[in-house]
Amino acid sequence: MRYDCLIVDDEIELAETTCEYFNLFDVSSAYVTNAEACRDFLRENTVSMLLLDINLGGESGFQLCKELRLTTGIPILFISARSSEDDVLVALDIGGDDYIHKPYTLRVLLAKVKAVLKRYGNESSSEPESIQGGPVQINPDLRRASVNGVPLKLKTMEYKLISYFILNKNRVIPKEELFTAVWGDVFAGDGTLNVHIRHLREKIEQNPNDPQYIKTIWGIGYAFEDK
Template sequence: MNETGRVLVVDDDVTVRDVVRRYLELAGHQVELAGDGEQALRRIAEQEPDLVVLDLMLPGVDGLEVCRRLRARSAVPVVMLTALGEEEDRIAGLRLGADDYVTKPFSPRELALRVTSVLRRSRVPAERTGAELVDGDLRVDVGARAVWLGGRELPLTAREFDLLVFFLSHRGKAFSRTELLSRVWGWEFGDQSTVTVHVRRLREKVEVDSARPVRIATVWGVGYRYDGGS
């Protein structure tokens, strides 16, 4: 499975763009650059990349707005660059559908590894390759990475898809946020709010009423458990 791809790097800092470009190219990726949100959106409209590295602090159209507009039309993976300590912006980006994040100052090598990881997971089914998972009117084609609810295809991001497949493959078992970070994200450490936000977004898409979920249950003091809607 090819783990490289076309990556659009969006950052207004020329030095950051150049360093990120060099490390991503060393990892085998094709890299395009954009210095602001408007330029990024034009590039994406002209030819959608395989992944976007997106700084949230951009002049004009900021990174959150870029992410919002992008998610309105595409599920292309997004890795955010956020300032250290800007937790509210990071959570806002995850709520808008970003797949991963790296905080500044960051290791370019770590960013390149995160990009490769997100690309790999966006192309390879999380588990049970070729399987079809069904829960009432919710159907998941794991091989095609496609999800339907009541016959309507759902626009899930790569992480949302992986999380749903993991839940469906382990029905009735409770998992902590730490376990989900490890099993779904592949992180041995990280911000547990990442899991919380992704579960919230997934509920909004697969539950009849996300405020009263019946598929993805909260297990107080533990984490989450998939009970199923049927």
């Protein structure tokens, strides 16, 4: 089955209440209370995003996030009562897309989730099951990417960027178009784009300093060449 949101939280009552509230407002949701149940759920179902607690009984949400990032680029929002700056930085550094402190207001959390789903959630539902560009294959339904069959560990924006490149391969894409299509209403500049391009080249090119696929078109933007 397909869900908008999976809540992974060992506080059963809170997870259940949040799930019920989301479903009431047409955000199809489910919840699990530990990391292993999350793995089992994702093997059987497709979700557009995760709400992930850090403390999951015997396992860490941080470790689960790092594991999931090996195979999926879906948005992961951490929800936690832990409020130290170090926890927030770790969460974002390992692939989390946001960090929401407990206790949270259901109405505000729902608004955040809907914003994420609007930005990332369902825009690829009409696309083919998988799309190939050079050595890279993307699966829009699962929001996963691989290079030469090896799963890529991508953050959300990296996944969106490589997907946009492959969907528009062999075409020069101006930087302004990438800002609008990939980042939407989130502020981004040349520095942000350059960092993401460098990271993608390091992950898919044999020689990132002499890229064969993600080409810089000086003064305009970039092109993904699929020869």
